[in-house]
Amino acid sequence: MGHAPGLICRSCGHHWPEKEFMLMCPECSTPLEVDYNLEELHQYLKRGWPQSNDATLLKQWEKLLPLAYPELIARCTLGETQTPLIPANKVGADMGLNDLKFKVEIGPTLSLKDRGSSLCSLKALELGFEAMSVASSGNNASSIAAYAARAGLPAVVFVQRDVSPAKFSKMLAYGAKVVRVDGDLSAASRLCRHMCENQGWFESGGPNPYRMTAKRLVAYEIVAQMGGKTPDAVVFPCGGCAGLVAAYSGFNELMSMGLIPKLPKLIGVQLTACDPVTQAFEQGHFEITPVEKLPSFSDALMNTNPYWGTRAIAATRDSGGLFISVKDEEVAAMLVKLSTEEGFFLEPAGAVAVAGLNKILNENRMQGLNQVICTVTGHGLNSQEKSIYKKMIPQPIPPDPAKVAEYLGI
Ligand SMILES: [Zn+2]
Numbered sequence: 099m100g101h102a103p104g105l106i107c108r109s110c111g112h113h114w115p116e117k118e119f120m121l122m123c124p125e126c127s128t129p130l131e132v133d134y135n136l137e138e139l140h141q142y143l144k145r146g147w148p149q150s151n152d153a154t155l156l157k158q159w160e161k162l163l164p165l166a167y168p169e170l171i172a173r174c175t176l177g178e179t180q181t182p183l184i185p186a187n188k189v190g191a192d193m194g195l196n197d198l199k200f201k202v203e204i205g206p207t208l209s210l211k212d213r214g215s216s217l218c219s220l221k222a223l224e225l226g227f228e229a230m231s232v233a234s235s236g237n238n239a240s241s242i243a244a245y246a247a248r249a250g251l252p253a254v255v256f257v258q259r260d261v262s263p264a265k266f267s268k269m270l271a272y273g274a275k276v277v278r279v280d281g282d283l284s285a286a287s288r289l290c291r292h293m294c295e296n297q298g299w300f301e302s303g304g305p306n307p308y309r310m311t312a313k314r315l316v317a318y319e320i321v322a323q324m325g326g327k328t329p330d331a332v333v334f335p336c337g338g339c340a341g342l343v344a345a346y347s348g349f350n351e352l353m354s355m356g357l358i359p360k361l362p363k364l365i366g367v368q369l370t371a372c373d374p375v376t377q378a379f380e381q382g383h384f385e386i387t388p389v390e391k392l393p394s395f396s397d398a399l400m401n402t403n404p405y406w407g408t409r410a411i412a413a414t415r416d417s418g419g420l421f422i423s424v425k426d427e428e429v430a431a432m433l434v435k436l437s438t439e440e441g442f443f444l445e446p447a448g449a450v451a452v453a454g455l456n457k458i459l460n461e462n463r464m465q466g467l468n469q470v471i472c473t474v475t476g477h478g479l480n481s482q483e484k485s486i487y488k489k490m491i492p493q494p495i496p497p498d499p500a501k502v503a504e505y506l507g508i
Pocket of ligand 1: 128
């Protein structure tokens with residue numbers, strides 16, 4: 099038997115043993131969290147950061163995760179590991195930053211979602227669930243479909259009407275039952291919650307405490323990869339805002355244990371086509387007013403009423419960060435820069451954080467930034483049908499050196 103700390107409500111202090119799985123506190127509706135003993139985690143980390151050595155994420159961070167049956171890890175992994183932290187070659191210098199690094203959050207199913215899905219599939223098995231489910235704009239549905247297939251569980255995934263065919267291909271390939279809801283992501287999320295409550299499926303997105311606790315490890319990874327240092331800022335693309343909120347929780351744990359002296363400034367970036375959190379942040383509110391989404395070249399990040407929006411605003415304010423929005427054309431320009439100057443081929447949402455950082459620096463919205471980490475997420479193959487490169491596919495030329503020279507203009 100491994101480590102099964104159960105769940106806690108941070109608002110009213112109620113604790114539940116882990117076999118009583120719930121997403122929200124029945125007393126006060128606060129999302130539940132894994133009830134770690136920070137002193138135990140601290141004692142473990144005093145021996146040094148766990149080495150990656152190509153270990154899967156769950157294996158590397160086993161002692162910091164709630165794994166009652168760690169022997170199930172092999173059944174619930176697709177080889178997801180600690181993600182790389184790569185220094186920018188040119189993009190950082192062009193922004194006037196001394197030290198910009200990319201945290202490349204692209205897992206086995208080509209997005210950042212695998213970080214949470216591996217643990218979700220393991221907990222679904224441990225807790226005896228017979229099916230997994232999630233509502234998603236595409237990447238999370240694909241990821242849950244893959245990890246459910248790996249764990250030998252059926253998956254029922256709920257997606258909004260507009261999803262890229264490439265993402266449909268992924269989730270269908272993994273054998274999930276795909277429910278395409280005639281509506282937006284909020285409608286798909288409400289339907290997913292209802293069906294999970296009535297059918298007893300393991301809801302693996304939104305407020306799932308195990309997804310959040312796996313996602314918090316991005317903070318541990320960053321600090322470990324920087325040799326115990328804290329960057330000035332970490333920038334996240336924000337739709338549902340779970341990534342930023344989970345990272346905040348990880349950085350807070352590290353600070354509580356005295357392993358970092360301060361929080362990095364947490365910066366959330368949304369697309370102007372759907373930016374309810376930026377709007378609330380700029381108006382000085384914590385409550386999110388749902389918006390209608392406008393047309394965008396991205397299907398991801400189109401969350402009209404994000405579950406973690408209020409918490410994300412609190413996290414950015416507490417850390418001295420901010421929310422900002424970027425237009426499609428600003429992201430498109432950054433996509434080209436990141437592929438041609440850095441070698442990263444990303445879907446639109448994958449470049450949103452870097453486009454947001456560029457805008458913050460151009461508009462002088464934040465001072466004192468030197469060492470910054472930008473998360474890049476979502477592989478370019480996730481949205482090929484909207485790719486600008488489709489129109490650029492060249493005509494075939496005869497296999498003749500003279501024709502090659504003519505074609506290349508050399
Ligand atoms: Zn409560």
